Amino acid sequence: MKYIYDFSFLTSKIHNWFLAHCSSGWTILWEMVIVGLCAITLFVVLGLIFVYMERKVAAFMQFRLGPNRVGPKGTLQAVADTVKLLMKEGFTPQAADMFLFNLAPFIVLSVSMLALAPLPFAKGLQIYDINIGVFYISAVSSISVIGILIAGWASNNKYSLLGAMRSGAQIVSYELSAGLSVIAIVAFAGSMSLSDIVESQRTGWWIFKGHIPAVIAFVIFIIAGTAELNRAPFDMAEAESELTGGFHTEYTGMRFAMFFLAEYVNMFVVCAIGATLFLGGWMPLHFGNLSGFNHIMDYVPPFVWFFGKTFFLVWVIMWFRWTFPRLRIDQLLTLEWKYLMPISLVNMIIVAFVVIMKWHF
Amino acid sequence: MIDKEEIEDLTQAHEEDFILNVGPQHPSTHGVLRLKIKLQGETVTHIEPHLGYIHRSIEKMCEASSYRNFIYLTSRMDYLSAHMNNQACAMVVEKGLQLEIPKRAKVIRILMSELTRLASHQLWWACTGLDLGATTPFFVGFRDREVILDIFDETCGSRLTMDYNVPGGIMFDIHPNFQKNVHAFLKGFKKNLPEYHQLLTGNVIFQNRTKGVGYLSPEDTISFGCSGPTARGSGVSCDIRKWQPYDGYEDVQFNEVLETAGDCYARYLVRMREMEESVKIIEQLIDNIPEGDFQAKTKAVLKLPKGEFYSRVETARGELGVYLVSDGTSKPYRMKFRSPNFSNLSALREIAVGGKIGDLVANMAMLDLVIPDIDR
Numbered sequence: 001m002k003y004i005y006d007f008s009f010l011t012s013k014i015h016n017w018f019l020a021h022c023s024s025g026w027t028i029l030w031e032m033v034i035v036g037l038c039a040i041t042l043f044v045v046l047g048l049i050f051v052y053m054e055r056k057v058a059a060f061m062q063f064r065l066g067p068n069r070v071g072p073k074g075t076l077q078a079v080a081d082t083v084k085l086l087m088k089e090g091f092t093p094q095a096a097d098m099f100l101f102n103l104a105p106f107i108v109l110s111v112s113m114l115a116l117a118p119l120p121f122a123k124g125l126q127i128y129d130i131n132i133g134v135f136y137i138s139a140v141s142s143i144s145v146i147g148i149l150i151a152g153w154a155s156n157n158k159y160s161l162l163g164a165m166r167s168g169a170q171i172v173s174y175e176l177s178a179g180l181s182v183i184a185i186v187a188f189a190g191s192m193s194l195s196d197i198v199e200s201q202r203t204g205w206w207i208f209k210g211h212i213p214a215v216i217a218f219v220i221f222i223i224a225g226t227a228e229l230n231r232a233p234f235d236m237a238e239a240e241s242e243l244t245g246g247f248h249t250e251y252t253g254m255r256f257a258m259f260f261l262a263e264y265v266n267m268f269v270v271c272a273i274g275a276t277l278f279l280g281g282w283m284p285l286h287f288g289n290l291s292g293f294n295h296i297m298d299y300v301p302p303f304v305w306f307f308g309k310t311f312f313l314v315w316v317i318m319w320f321r322w323t324f325p326r327l328r329i330d331q332l333l334t335l336e337w338k339y340l341m342p343i344s345l346v347n348m349i350i351v352a353f354v355v356i357m358k359w360h361f
Numbered sequence: 362m363i364d365k366e367e368i369e370d371l372t373q374a375h376e377e378d379f380i381l382n383v384g385p386q387h388p389s390t391h392g393v394l395r396l397k398i399k400l401q402g403e404t405v406t407h408i409e410p411h412l413g414y415i416h417r418s419i420e421k422m423c424e425a426s427s428y429r430n431f432i433y434l435t436s437r438m439d440y441l442s443a444h445m446n447n448q449a450c451a452m453v454v455e456k457g458l459q460l461e462i463p464k465r466a467k468v469i470r471i472l473m474s475e476l477t478r479l480a481s482h483q484l485w486w487a488c489t490g491l492d493l494g495a496t497t498p499f500f501v502g503f504r505d506r507e508v509i510l511d512i513f514d515e516t517c518g519s520r521l522t523m524d525y526n527v528p529g530g531i532m533f534d535i536h537p538n539f540q541k542n543v544h545a546f547l548k549g550f551k552k553n554l555p556e557y558h559q560l561l562t563g564n565v566i567f568q569n570r571t572k573g574v575g576y577l578s579p580e581d582t583i584s585f586g587c588s589g590p591t592a593r594g595s596g597v598s599c600d601i602r603k604w605q606p607y608d609g610y611e612d613v614q615f616n617e618v619l620e621t622a623g624d625c626y627a628r629y630l631v632r633m634r635e636m637e638e639s640v641k642i643i644e645q646l647i648d649n650i651p652e653g654d655f656q657a658k659t660k661a662v663l664k665l666p667k668g669e670f671y672s673r674v675e676t677a678r679g680e681l682g683v684y685l686v687s688d689g690t691s692k693p694y695r696m697k698f699r700s701p702n703f704s705n706l707s708a709l710r711e712i713a714v715g716g717k718i719g720d721l722v723a724n725m726a727m728l729d730l731v732i733p734d735i736d737r
Binding site: 058061062063064158159162166232233235239240241242243244321322323324325326327328329330331 | 379381387388389400403490491492493494495496497499500501504560561564566567569570717718719720721722
């Protein structure tokens with residue numbers, strides 16, 4: 001298969017250049033450093049973009065203007081916010097468990113960083129093409145609940161503790177249906193590697209090829225993903241009108257900013273997975289036999305497709321947040337265990353049947 | 362009703378009890394109310410409201426002011442229905458002086474009352490959305506409220522605590538633009554009201570959060586002394602505007618809104634439909650403001666005859682009673698306010714115990730508490 005935009009020549013060029021100049025051990029080390037720096041840069045840039053985007057989307061929904069003072073059209077507002085948070089005092093409550101209190105934001109932040117690893121941004125542009133990519137992401141993203149639980153417990157605040165417990169119950173429950181809806185696509189594609197899954201959508205995205213089961217899986221994935229992100233209408237862990245801020249009530253300054261940043265990067269990761277599994281990742285939009293149209297679409301760079309789809313899903317999740325009221329904790333768990341979970345189980349069986357009968361395109 | 366044994370002292374709480382102080386600084390207490398709640402997991406098993414964080418002894422201050430001046434202290438009780446508070450105080454003085462106020466003043470008072478009620482309910486709707494976790498209703502509600510406040514600003518010179526009533530009528534005549542602006546507001550609000558229903562009333566999550574939550578039986582409503590939309594949501598008819606019409610409410614056509622379900626959703630619907638009724642009242646009166654004086658002639662220093670006087674009005678939250686004892690001097694001997702929020706708050710324990718923390722917040726939102734009115 002030949003693609004117009006193939007980044008593997010670039011990455012292999014860098015790899016060969018390093019190999020020519022130093023031993024293989026040093027090569028891997030240097031590459032890790034470069035990739036790490038790229039990931040951190042992406043992380044920060046995404047955080048800034050999402051904060052600005054969220055505020056503009058909220059303003060759009062609420063007939064306001066949103067940030068428009070700092071920088072052209074308010075684009076530097078997020079930078080100004082970051083500077084403010086950096087300058088603020090990092091306050092620690094006296095009765096808090098100092099070590100765990102300081103550790104929790106780093107756990108949450110590094111987990112969302114880890115989940116970036118297997119995401120394919122374009123052909124050949126992937127940090128680590130692990131053969132169990134989907135499984136890896138499911139496993140890694142569950143760790144963030146530990147960070148939140150630690151934060152809630154170590155703050156020594158009753159509101160924080162309640163928020164952390166809620167978050168624990170919520171993330172553990174919603175992992176299930178998120179995982180089951182992902183498995184549907186794994187069954188369709190016959191692989192757990194994210195790059196293989198993207199490759200399998202060359203002829204059409206799974207949401208089109210997989211008939212109704214894929215659509216159901218997609219809807220469940222978006223709902224469960226929103227819940228795992230702790231975002232409204234599932235923001236039980238924060239619930240500012242009930243718990244005054246939930247697990248991060250006691251956090252200030254940069255440590256709070258880390259939770260904040262982690263939330264936005266998690267949002268990116270969830271939406272990127274959704275885009276990769278269901279909407280074809282970096283694959284351009286193709287329609288059956290319209291070869292002229294398909295050929296034009298091929299010229300759009302793959303990372304434009306990838307980020308376009310991801311940002312569309314991000315926008316949908318923001319739309320949820322600024323429209324819906326919050327659920328109650330028992331309603332939240334009822335929704336998962338009585339509705340989403342059985343539906344996704346049945347859906348998975350249907351998917352298996354469809355795959356065996358080869359009914360999908 | 363709660364049994365005597367159930368009302369236990371929370372100071373004797375056991376080690377394993379999870380006691381949470383909601384307030385005095387908490388986003389959904391709308392002020393400085395403090396609730397000491399006992400939790401079993403997420404379930405609220407006991408509630409103990411603590412009052413007095415914003416007590417300013419308004420009643421005592423009234424006793425130190427003249428009959429003309431004390432009216433304006435009451436704007437600071439229930440600041441969202443400031444006009445109705447002033448109206449009740451002006452009415453009690455008029456009762457004492459046996460003053461007949463001009464028709465024009467009466468009509469303008471009713472118009473202002475209903476506009477205040479609308480503004481209050483819009484703010485309540487906005488904050489209800491916020492309490493239940495939806496942010497956008499806040500801006501929708503405030504958009505329309507702002508128009509009303511601008512109308513107040515033009516006529517009365519201030520937006521919230523208008524201080525427009527005097528014993529004998531109103532302080533000055535309406536602004537020439539008043540009628541035009543009210544018409545413009547009504548047109549805009551009638552167009553926007555369906556948006557309110559789209560955003561919250563029909564929402565599945567909202568209905569799940571409010572339907573069947575916080576049931577208050579009609580018997581409890583009466584025994585707690587609840588009034589206003591809180592009582593009418595339980596099917597208890599208690600609208601003072603109907604039962605004891607004042608300032609010409611007997612001449613306007615409107616319905617008392619009643620719902621029988623007794624839950625949060627019923628209280629919500631009562632307020633939503635009350636907004637429509639208020640619009641109806643304003644529409645009847647706005648083009649029929651009689652000509653004439655806006656103030657009856659009164660002496661410079663008012664002196665009430667010896668005796669007790671009582672007046673009551675329907676504020677946006679329920680029945681406000683003003684009890685005044687006069688000893689014949691130029692200052693009240695004793696003032697007492699029967700504030701709607703205090704009685705409504707007493708029902709909180711009955712309706713919120715046994716629910717989740719989220720229900721407690723929903724219940725407080727639907728009681729529409731204004732804390733300065735509780736403490737005074």
